[in-house]
Amino acid sequence: MKRVLVAGATGYLGQYLVKELKNRGYWVRVLVRKNSQINLFKQCDDVFIGEVTNQSSINGITKDIDWVFSSIGITRQKEGLTYMDVDYQGNLNLLQDALKNKVQSFQYISAINGDKLRNLKIFEAKEKFVDELKIANLNEVVIRPNGFFSDMKDFLKMAQKGRVYLFGLGELKLNPIHGKDLAKVCVDKMEEGVKEAIVGGPDLLSQNDIATMALEAWNKPIKISHLPDWTRRFTIWLLRTFTRSKTYGPYEFFLSAMAIDNSAPQYGTHHLSDFFRKEINSNGFES
Template sequence: MNTKKVLVAGATGYLGQYLVKELKKRGYWVRALIRNEQQKDKFESVDDFFIGEVTDPKSLKGIAKGIDWVFSTIGITRQKDGLTYMDVDYQGNSNLLKEALHDGVASFQYISAINGDKLKHLKIFEAKEKFVEELKDANITYCVLRPNGFFSDMKDFLQMAKGGRVYLFGDGNFKLNPIDGEDLAKVCVDKMISGEKEATVGGQDILSQNELAALALKAWGKPIKILHLPDWTRRLTIGALRTFTSSKTYGPIEFFLTAMAEDNIATQYGTKRLEDFFNQEVDRMKKE
């Protein structure tokens, strides 16, 4: 049994749930931040629940009491509750950090995303990296991880492939190595133990977008039909979204479309393969 007590913020999210499982597997005492009582049902074994909202500092009082390590995967994904990236990805994490500093937490790990430090002009990263800077300036041992896309993010390719054709911008030769949540959770804990301050994290398979699209089509048993759209249509789409929608709507799409126009290759970790994930997802979707 590890003597360290750990707080996981963002525990109900894709990565957060894997993190809780990995920490419990290694014998850590785990406190999970949740927003309401009903979310307790998502967990099999957690030592302590703390109910609060990262955007409401008063609700976080005492959250870090007795805690040695904080892991935060807090960030807006697809919520539509009127909050901005600055409200959640920056201010929410900042509120959490203040509590950690107040209660003498030893280490704070924050999960940003690949190339966040180079893409601060994107709304999503403007907020994430503002928090990264605050964390680095704070009087606390920090760890910033920038993972590649999750396997779960690649489901967009599967959804397209279901219709028998995948659309890509440009020639489809840019590469990425997405990572499974379970593999990433292991890396998160390993990096916290080793004390590494910053790292990019990706999966084993480095795939071009064409290869990724082909895997998605193959999972559905479809012939390989990939349509390459000229890159100006991607740029036009970003411009139109910025003009006609709110940052909440365009933020994730802006990030996705920007990422599609360059290589996103992170240090390789883990054992899980995207092809297996696609096959499992298709089996699941067929049963639904």
């Protein structure tokens, strides 16, 4: 059986990736940053403590490893680190160690349309790493997922207050995906040796559909406000002009991603409406 490394194992997708790999019988090493995270991975074969942004701390992390899965990335720039520091340089540090140790394949999680929206700060960093990966002397697998269910909670938060606000007509489509479904696809694509895949969930939904689902999950009347698209463009301009990239990066990403069609090939079995209801019933939902 292959020996694999999961970097990003503590994240939303990473935790499902680890479970999927262990269920399929792989030997799994995970990268964590803190001692306190070790207990999360009792089912794993090895835990490596290191910080991807500090090359010397991950020296040898890929020793005796066949495949690397990296879902390392940040949406909100924190701890004084930028997208370039983590999404690009952190992953590059990992790739350099993988090359030194003759790893066969390296899978990286970018995002749907990342290659088309390279002008956004977040994608500038992710796609710069994709460029490096594509010319590296190993097999590359680039996964471009649609929005994760975990990110759709923003709709739920708005719906809790009784009204969902959308830019434009709300007719643009996306098919968000559950982490468990995405993890299965990631491992399948690695096993199949596919070089690049765009991946979405089973249900192709308009933004209006998602807003309606979120309001229904709270048993609220359907109230959706459509803001003219110029307000979205103006907000991006204001943020870019008057704030630093650390502040505007995530908003620029969200506001731009919502203004394009994000339909992707459909995979998986988990439905967003069930996820919304579970989130509300689990008491874990924070308003």
